[in-house]
Amino acid sequence: MKVLIVEDDPLHRSYLHEAVRAALPECDMVLEAENGLSGEIQARKSRMEHVIMDLQMSERNGIEAARTIWRERPDTKILFWSNYSDEAYVRGVSRIVPEGATYGYVLKSASDERLKLALRSVFMESQCVIDREVRGIQQKSLGNAHGLSDAEYEILVDVALGLTDKAIARRKKLSLRSVQNRLQQLYEKLEIYQIPNAQTEGWYNLRMRAVAVALLRKILNTSALERAERELRDFVQS
């Protein structure tokens, strides 16, 4: 049995290595990669079926790496090991999980015990394990208590990239007005209002403000933006 660790921080890497040795004595080979790109390559080359993946790495982040790995071998078991539980990450992960694939999502702040348990559950029992806090986000994300619908999220991303309404309309094949409607919807969900706060008529530029609060509330993050930017470039030159 082989395990691949994809993680850019050497400390965390060796910690994981240790945890794997302790939790999975039947594991006789542990490979390491220090970014998403070399992770993909190693996974392909050595046909890894068990991967521990950090999100948020330079060169290529964990979500992209996982996507290409799964595209080549959908039965790969991947345990995501992340710093925080940003909505953007959770959304990103659950967006790329193939039908019936087994994966896990544990936070770096989790205890040794939790990590080892997750390792055994995911890699040996093929059981999906998702941390409680992450689970919370996931629910909110699918339902729409305070989270956004897919349509709203997508338009948020487009706006955040700096596209005009017209450009978004063309890209999404909608009329100008529809795009503006969705924007309206977005502003409501995010509770963007004009601040009629007494004398301070410090108004907001709604479209910009929406992105700002999305960033502050971790609905958006830089990695998600980078991904979107790349997709945009592909779209433009086609």
Next chain:
Amino acid sequence: MKVLIVEDDPLHRSYLHEAVRAALPECDMVLEAENGLSGEIQARKSRMEHVIMDLQMSERNGIEAARTIWRERPDTKILFWSNYSDEAYVRGVSRIVPEGATYGYVLKSASDERLKLALRSVFMESQCVIDREVRGIQQKSLGNAHGLSDAEYEILVDVALGLTDKAIARRKKLSLRSVQNRLQQLYEKLEIYQIPNAQTEGWYNLRMRAVAVALLRKILNTSALERAERELRDFVQS
């Protein structure tokens, strides 16, 4: 001699603890804090003169914590220990350093040797030590090769918060037109142009696009935004 370690990741914390023991045998007391707020409190309570500070923590980030610590005891020696060399962090740090204070800035990717050397230099020799890569950013930041001037950076932040031109004018005590001039300047520096290519008239919303590229180029980051948001709230209710 006492040293305070402020760092939210337990692994990194114990690693630092180890490094301090190895590099500073004359140190007989090592305290730890797991976020900026408790870091401030411990520093105050125990009158620490030597602090190792992570940037990017929950609860209160390293820059704010350092600022309040320095406000109370400007002769405190602080060694910043950060993940990446975002322009926003470097700028944030050099903005709050008091006159003649001694500090250091090393990256987490640096070698053991570098870290230990920095520890001795800063804490024992009162010498400022700044990592090469960080130094690079700092230069660019002060000069303006690809970095922004202070005026440009400030307006960038205000725009990113979602303020309108008018609001910014009021806040910065400028005329509307001046604000727009600075914006123009900003767009130039960031190379924001319309018409990404011929037939695709997918135009950009310049103000939004500027923020997007600033985020992508790490000129801005979420922490800087959070700080700015808090300052804005203070300003509004005054």
Next chain:
DNA sequence: GCAGAATCTGCGGGTTCCCGCAAGACAAGT
């Protein structure tokens, strides 16, 4: 002190954004 550069400010216009109003499209429920 003076010329030159950089910055601040007002005017005017073209464009984009924000949004109320209202008419059509489609699905689902009674």
Next chain:
DNA sequence: ACTTGTCTTGCGGGAACCCGCAGATTCTGC
């Protein structure tokens, strides 16, 4: 078939944004 709800599209207007032009102000170096 009628209604109810959600989503889309068009029209129109007021506000905000982007920006060229030009005069006024402030900041430089000599």
